[in-house]
Amino acid sequence: MLGRVTASEVIREAQSGRTRPVLMLCEADAGGAVEVFCKLSAGCFDGVTSLAREVVAACLAIDLNLPVPTPYAVEIPSALASVVTDPEISERLGTSSPIGFGSAKVANQFSAWTAGHRVTEFMLPSVVGAFVFDAVIDNADRKPSNPNCLVSGERLHLIDHELAFPSTAGLPGWRPPWQANALSWLDRADGHLFYPELKMRNLDFGPLRQLWSGISDDRLLEYGQTIPPEWETAQPAVEEALDRVRNARDNLDGVIAEIRRVLQ
Ligand SMILES: Nc1ncnc2c1ncn2[C@@H]1O[C@H](COP(=O)(O)OP(=O)(O)O)[C@@H](O)[C@H]1O
């Protein structure tokens, strides 16, 4: 589910984003080179836990047929830090976990979603799927001021799930997404990126119900097993994330009812 690649060269830093992922040339175990945007633990709010949340989100997105770039565990050889000329990148490499989270670089014609973009009928399944996905994983980081959605024509890529699955222990007033009024946050100022485009639209949640119900408990165990052992401190957060997905799957009718309420 999560391919492993080895970084061979640092190309540049991302031009946007809080964590400044690093574009790297990597070699796949099976041979062949791939360019990935690699998120380093030192740049993240929650270290390797943030990286593990990216992996769980990517696994779930793939099973839901959502367009995410291919995710990777990126092995960063310790020697790489010493050959990188940029001192800031070199320091981050040196202080990060030896495994980063990689997102296969999408083609150059993709650019960030802007207010001028419209959701077409072709995009609708992905957009509705992303809206439900973000509602369940509590991803408040896909919004007009920070779209984390790359678009080219009618094709989309969803990126950046490091802030998803926040621990609910520290969230006052948090409610599970199938409870009434739990998802009002999708409709606040600078709320969900796709909210204005989905509001009042006639939506078919049938295909989504099927995809969600197909995610078995065994499949969720596989998500957990795909987390690199080097990130073992992320384990409690991974369990919490998997519980959240399992519970949402088991209460999907309630989640959809709450989504419909928000979109009215
Ligand atoms: N797979 C990718 N393909 C192309 N560009 C990407 C990809 N992943 C990240 N980027 C670029 O890097 C920026 C920062 O990455 P992102 O995952 O959003 O991290 P951050 O948490 O720093 O915002 C994005 O806004 C985008 O410009």
Ligand SMILES: [Mg+2]
């Ligand atoms: Mg981002």
